[in-house]
Amino acid sequence: MKIVETIAEVRAQVKEWRAQGLSVGLVPTMGYLHEGHKSLIDRAVAENDKVVVSVFVNPMQFGVGEDLESYPRDMERDSALCENAGAALIFHPQPEEMYHKDFSSFVDMNTLTKGLCGKTRPIHFRGVCTVVSKLFNIVQPDKAYFGQKDAQQLAVIRHMVSDLNFGIEIVGCPIVREADGLAKSSRNTYLNEQERKAAVVLNQSLQAAQDLYENGERSAAVLSAAIREKLAAEPLAKPDYVEIVDWNTLEPVETIQDSVLMAIAVYIGKTRLIDNRIL
Structure with a gap:
């Protein structure tokens, strides 16, 4: 090489x-x-x-x-x-x-x-x-x-x-994740021990919304609320955005009909992390 x-x-x-x-x-x-x-x-x-x-x-x-x-x-x-x-x-x-x-x-x-x-x-x-x-x-x-x-x-x-x-x-x-679900990122090295533990809430919040989707929920507002509720339970997490958008146009959707992207950006302490799921 x-x-x-x-x-x-x-x-x-x-x-x-x-x-x-x-x-x-x-x-x-x-x-x-x-x-x-x-x-x-x-x-x-x-x-x-x-x-x-x-x-x-x-x-x-x-x-x-x-x-x-x-x-x-x-x-x-x-x-x-x-x-x-x-x-x-x-x-x-x-x-x-x-x-x-x-x-x-x-x-x-x-x-x-x-x-x-x-x-x-x-x-x-x-x-x-x-x-x-x-x-x-x-x-x-x-x-x-x-x-x-x-x-x-x-x-x-x-x-x-x-x-x-x-x-x-x-x-x-595809996204590659740590054993606890945190998406691999070069910026994960910025996290201290407490922040690293807290950072798993990103994946957990997306999973909560995906669980609702798999049980038949198609309202983007309901799924977004589930993500925000999970994030709010973690004191170190401060959302930058929580969005559900059309995967092709990246425009917001109200009802999930075609492929959508659930995307989040969250500050854990001073570190901004991103994660997503495609439904």
Whole structure:
């Protein structure tokens, strides 16, 4: 496995693979990899001849006061995980490699990004769309892999790929959870022992709503109320949002008829965590 830091090196390697008729998968990450990321790499390795993992904490998707500087980083651990999973190349650029000093072009979207995380993180998805577009142009993969935990991001990327005719297959992969149900996340490392115990309430609240759904409840208001009630029982939990939206449009629904996304963002102490279920 190679680790490279420049766009030119990535392009040269991919060009060599293409000359051999090999397929290429891409797993975009911000590093500090865990079992959730590994599941994406495993899937990519199973479906492609060569896999590129990008490890880049993208400054463009962090707002003022967010955790850009404190975001966890461990390249040695990341490279070991990637190599063990069978990745062929890690692209680990510095910010100045991705954004030169006169950088002034962006990819933005005026649908799918206004609600959910986009409501409280208004610049976030412009940063996501811009960096993912750049990675797609640099690597030119056949398939790219994203986790369902960031469900809004997955929907946004799929829509962007369709709008801009990238010709890349976007593969969504299931959420990987801890034994107690907490969704794997690099930000879980911010939690102290008490907060870590409290964080299981995210999954528990979604499960409470899913139980109602499986017993025939179709009112989004009733399911949302069940989620909020469960969250309210945990003193350390402060909801940012609780939403039930159409899985394709991300627009709110009143009655569940087609596939919907139950999505929540919750502060546990100072740490903002997200989770979701698709019904």
